[in-house]
Amino acid sequence: MQLVVARIGRAHGIKGEVTVEVRTDEPELRLAPGAVLATDPASTGPLTIETGRVHSGRLLLRFEGVGDRSAAEALRNTLLIAEIDPEELPEGEDEYYDHQLMDLDVVTTDGVEVGRITEISHLPSQDLFIVERPDGSEVMIPFVAEIVTEIDLEEQRAVVDPPPGLIDDRAEIASSRDES
Secondary structure, X not given: OEEEEEEEEEEEOOOOEEEEEEOOOOHXXXXXXXXXXXXXXXXXXXXXXXXXXXXXXXXXXXXXXXXXXXXXXXXXXXXXXXXXXXXXXXXXXXXXXXXXXXXXXXXXXXXXXXEEEEEEEEOOOOEEEEEEOOOOOEEEEEOOOXXXXXXXXXXOEEEEOOOOOOOOOOOOOOOHHHHO
C-alpha cells in the first residue's frame, strides 16, 4: 500500500536541498536518509533521501543525484510516497492512516446516519473528512476530538457529535443586538 508522506516545496540554497511539507506523523521513520520513495508524478522518481535536517522549523531534504538549485526546483510540488504494509498501524493510539478511514460510515452520537467518508483533506490547521451523504451531497467534518468522538474500525464507523449547523440547518445565531 502506498502512503503520501510529504510534498516537496521550494529549493533551499544552491546545493540541491528542498523544503518539504510533511504529511506523516512519523517523519523520522518515513523521511530518513536512505529511504527510497516513489513520486507523483512518477517521472520524477524514485528518489532516495541523501540527507535531512531541520532549519528554522522546516524539514530540508537532499536527494541523491540532485546537486544544484535548478534540479531541486524542478522537483517542486512532487508528492513523496512510501510503500507500507497494509496491516501496519500507526504508533499512536488515536492515529490512523487515510486508508483505514476511507469508506467508514459516519453516524451521530444518537445514531443518525450522516454518510460515508469518501476523502480526507489534509489542511495546515486540521484534517477534514469529506462525507458523501445518502442524497449525494457532501459535507465537510473537521477531524478533531471535539467533533469526531469515536473511530471504530471493527464496526467500520466514525461517530460524530457535530455542533449545530455543521451537518444540518440547525445553526444557532447569537447576536449582541438581541440582548437589548
